[in-house]
Structures are given as C-alpha cells and as structure tokens.
Amino acid sequence: MNVCVIGTGYVGLVTGVVFADLGNEVICVDNDEKKIETLKKGIPTIYEPGLEEMMHRNMQDGRLLFSDDISEGVRKSEVIFIAVGTPPRDNGETDLSYVEDVAREIAANIDRYKIIVNKSTVPAGTGDFVREIIEKNKKWNVDFDVVSNPEFLKEGSAINDTLYPERIVIGAPNQHVAMKLLELYAPLERPMLITDVASAEMIKYASNAFLATKISFINSIANICEKAGADITLVAKGMGYDSRIGSSFLQAGLGFGGSCFPKDSQSLVHTAKKFGEDFNILQEVIKENDRRVSRFIERIAERYDSMENKLFGILGLAFKPNTDDLRDAKSIEIINILLEKKAKVKVYDPVAMENAKKILQGVKYCKNPYEVAEGADGLIIITEWNEFKYLNLDKIKEVMKTPIIFDGRNIYDPNNLKRLGFRYISIGRKEI
Numbered sequence: 314m315n316v317c318v319i320g321t322g323y324v325g326l327v328t329g330v331v332f333a334d335l336g337n338e339v340i341c342v343d344n345d346e347k348k349i350e351t352l353k354k355g356i357p358t359i360y361e362p363g364l365e366e367m368m369h370r371n372m373q374d375g376r377l378l379f380s381d382d383i384s385e386g387v388r389k390s391e392v393i394f395i396a397v398g399t400p401p402r403d404n405g406e407t408d409l410s411y412v413e414d415v416a417r418e419i420a421a422n423i424d425r426y427k428i429i430v431n432k433s434t435v436p437a438g439t440g441d442f443v444r445e446i447i448e449k450n451k452k453w454n455v456d457f458d459v460v461s462n463p464e465f466l467k468e469g470s471a472i473n474d475t476l477y478p479e480r481i482v483i484g485a486p487n488q489h490v491a492m493k494l495l496e497l498y499a500p501l502e503r504p505m506l507i508t509d510v511a512s513a514e515m516i517k518y519a520s521n522a523f524l525a526t527k528i529s530f531i532n533s534i535a536n537i538c539e540k541a542g543a544d545i546t547l548v549a550k551g552m553g554y555d556s557r558i559g560s561s562f563l564q565a566g567l568g569f570g571g572s573c574f575p576k577d578s579q580s581l582v583h584t585a586k587k588f589g590e591d592f593n594i595l596q597e598v599i600k601e602n603d604r605r606v607s608r609f610i611e612r613i614a615e616r617y618d619s620m621e622n623k624l625f626g627i628l629g630l631a632f633k634p635n636t637d638d639l640r641d642a643k644s645i646e647i648i649n650i651l652l653e654k655k656a657k658v659k660v661y662d663p664v665a666m667e668n669a670k671k672i673l674q675g676v677k678y679c680k681n682p683y684e685v686a687e688g689a690d691g692l693i694i695i696t697e698w699n700e701f702k703y704l705n706l707d708k709i710k711e712v713m714k715t716p717i718i719f720d721g722r723n724i725y726d727p728n729n730l731k732r733l734g735f736r737y738i739s740i741g742r743k744e745i
C-alpha cells in the first residue's frame with residue numbers, strides 16, 4: 314500500500330518505519346526541513362532502541378522516503394496518517410492547530426479518494442473537525458474518509474510495541490474503510506477492534522487516564538506505607554497477583570512524567586468539562602501527581618540543617634529509562650528546586666545529557682555515576698536506568714562525603730543498603 318505519514322515525531326517516525334518494514338511504500342513528511350535532512354541521511358531524530366537499523370534497511374530497499382513536501386506525500390498515497398503534535402494549551406485543552414494546518418494542506422492536495430487517519434492523540438470529536446476542514450477547503454470534488462487509529466506505543470520500547478501491539482483500534486465511519494485499515498495491519502496478526510470514530514478517540518484518552526490513575530493510586534498507598542511501616546513494593550506485588558488488578562503500572566515513585574500522561578489527563582478533564590461533566594477522580598490523580606516532587610524534596614531537606622552549598626549527585630535525567638526525552642521529566646523539577654535552595658548539583662544520565670544541556674544550566678555534567686557521587690552529601694536517583702541497579706555501591710560509598718541515598722524509584726533492596734552502611738530513603742518503605 315502507498316502510505317504517507319505526516320509528522321516525524323515519536324509516533325510518526327516509528328509508525329512510518331514499521332509500515333515500510335511490513336512491505337508498504339512509505340513517505341514520511343515533516344515541515345521541519347532540518348529534521349528531514351537528518352532523516353534522509355539515515356540518522357534518527359529520536360533515541361529509540363532498534364529504530365536506526367530498521368530505518369536503514371527500509372531506506373536501502375527504497376520503501377522508506379522522507380520529504381518536506383506535503384503535497385508530494387498526499388498525492389502519492391492512498392492512506393494518509395496525521396501524526397503531528399497535539400500540545401496542551403494553558404487551560405489544559407488540546408491545541409489542535411497543527412492537526413488543523415495538516416487538514417488544510419490535505420484539502421489543497423487531495424486529488425482522488427483517500428483515507429485520512431488520525432494517529433495523533435486528539436479529543437473525541439476531532440475526526441468530525443478534520444472532516445469538515447477538508448470538506449470545506451478541498452480543491453477538487455473528490456471523496457475521502459476520516460478514521461481514528463490511536464497509538465499505544467511507549468517510548469523506549471516503541472518498535473516492539475508497534476510490531477506487537479496488544480490491540481489495534483480502528484475507529485471507522487464505514488465498513489469499506491475499516492477493511493482497508495485491517496488490510497494494512499493484517500501482517501501484524503494482532504487483535505483488532507473496530508469502532509466508530511469518537512469511541513476510538515475516547516479509548517486512547519481513557520486508557521492513558523486509567524494508567525495514570527493506577528500510578529497515583531499506588532503513590533497514595535505508598536504515602537500511607539511510609540507512615541504505617543509497610544513496604545509498597547510488597548503491597549504492589551500482593552495486589553498485582555490479582556489478575557483483575559494486574560501487576561503493571563503499580564510502581565510507586567516520583568509520579569508520571571513524559572509527553573503523554575500529564576497532558577492527556579489534563580485534556581480529558583477539559584473535555585469532560587466541555588460536556589458539563591466534572592471528572593473528579595482524574596483531577597485528584599493529577600493533584601497527587603503534582604505533589605510527588607515536593608513531598609520527595611521535603612524528605613530530602615529533613616536530613617540537612619540547610620541545603621545551601623550541599624552537594625547533590627543526580628542519577629537519571631530522562632523522564633523514564635531507555636529514552637533521551639526530558640518532557641515533563643521529574644529531574645528538571647527536582648534540580649531547579651535544589652538550585653533555588655542554593656545546593657550544588659552534579660548529574661549523569663546514560664543518554665539524555667545532550668538534551669539536558671540545552672535546557673539545564675548551573676549543574677555539573679559528569680561522565681559516570683561514580684563521578685556524580687564523588688564528594689556528594691547525598692545521591693538522588695530519579696530515573697531507574699538498569700545501569701544504576703548494578704553499580705558498585707562499595708565504591709559509591711567510598712567516594713561520597715556522606716553515604717545517603719534518596720531513591721525516587723525504589724531500585725535497591727533497603728536491607729542490602731543498610732548492610733553496606735548507607736542511609737537509604739526510598740518511596741513507600743521504611744527509612745533505613
């Protein structure tokens with residue numbers, strides 16, 4: 314099939330590359346010329362395990378093209394995916410202006426029947442909005458359909474998630490168009506659900522909001538565990554064995570960040586309000602998440618007479634492991650508070666340092682965790698990268714000024730840390 318993907322961010326680039334790998338002729342379009350130049354050289358513009366290799370293979374075979382010319386992409390393709398950003402406005406509402414711009418460009422170039430697929434995360438009703446814009450502005454009198462096909466991939470495992478999705482949701486206005494999308498996804502041999510357009514749009518938000526709710530729920534339980542002398546990791550394990558609850562997304566920590574959960578939860582609250590509904594549960598989920606960092610900072614501050622001139626080592630900057638993404642990363646929030654309190658900060662992250670340097674000044678960037686720990690009054694773990702789980706803790710203790718670890722992601726066994734002679738403050742567990 315001839316496919317065009319508009320927008321080469323996380324979702325667009327990974328989708329385009331995987332569709333090419335499934336044997337389709339794919340053209341990925343972006344209006345950012347610099348990005349397209351980089352991609353044309355075979356260099357991925359995001360860090361994602363497995364992406365570069367798959368990109369090269371499909372570029373070499375001639376199935377994957379990059380272009381900054383949207384008209385070329387639209388004219389050459391039967392199926393056009395919209396995968397542009399949908400950032401939040403100040404009031405939490407989703408800003409659809411990029412989606413609108415793309416819809417206008419499609420209208421100017423659509424010259425025969427085509428299927429337009431919304432892959433960007435957009436509120437219920439956006440399918441109709443896109444349809445209206447194209448209908449009103451189309452240059453030629455041609456027919457088209459607008460489909461919603463939300464994306465569920467996670468950063469850090471995006472290729473795998475796209476090749477082996479747990480479900481494929483196709484919100485289609487009629488049977489014919491649904492069949493066409495089924496055909497495109499058939500090689501994956503995964504469960505597919507066909508719905509109307511609005512339901513597919515809602516499935517995406519409801520799923521992200523539910524997962525965010527699980528996280529704030531377990532974090533609230535962790536708050537109680539800290540006072541009750543219980544261990545949140547055991548509590549979550551015990552809960553997770555119940556298949557109705559499930560064990561995933563019950564990891565207590567510093568709360569959810571990244572480019573999706575924070576913005577999508579806000580957006581769903583806003584959509585609910587628009588329809589006259591108060592989504593109280595979700596509002597509390599957001600509030601609990603917003604409190605995570607200040608609670609953690611308070612627990613750090615309790616250990617020192619003053620934070621001024623104390624040296625803190627930070628392990629992990631990315632909003633989660635296996636990505637260099639710093640959007641809504643807890644690290645930035647925590648480091649800025651430490652700097653406000655006039656503490657000194659050294660940092661290390663396996664892949665997010667270059668991105669961090671663009672937005673984070675006044676800290677020392679280190680080559681490895683041991684350099685971060687050297688002379689530190691406290692070590693703070695923010696991202697649960699695997700390499701932090703297997704550090705030589707004897708060596709860390711030796712180089713630190715005061716052997717105290719604040720672990721925002723519960724990566725160590727408290728008894729082990731006690732045995733090694735550390736003070737250890739983690740989430741939802743007794744302080745050691």
Ligand code: UGA
Nearest residue numbers: 464465466467468562563564566568569570571573632633
């Ligand atoms: C999330 C969803 O998991 C994807 O299904 C969805 O497609 C994507 O948003 C999106 O809408 O585009 P992502 O933001 O890449 O994916 O990352 P997650 O792995 O879901 O983690 C989100 C945040 O929750 C991270 O800050 C992570 O540290 C936190 N988290 C996750 C926890 O604090 N505890 C957990 O148990 C799980």
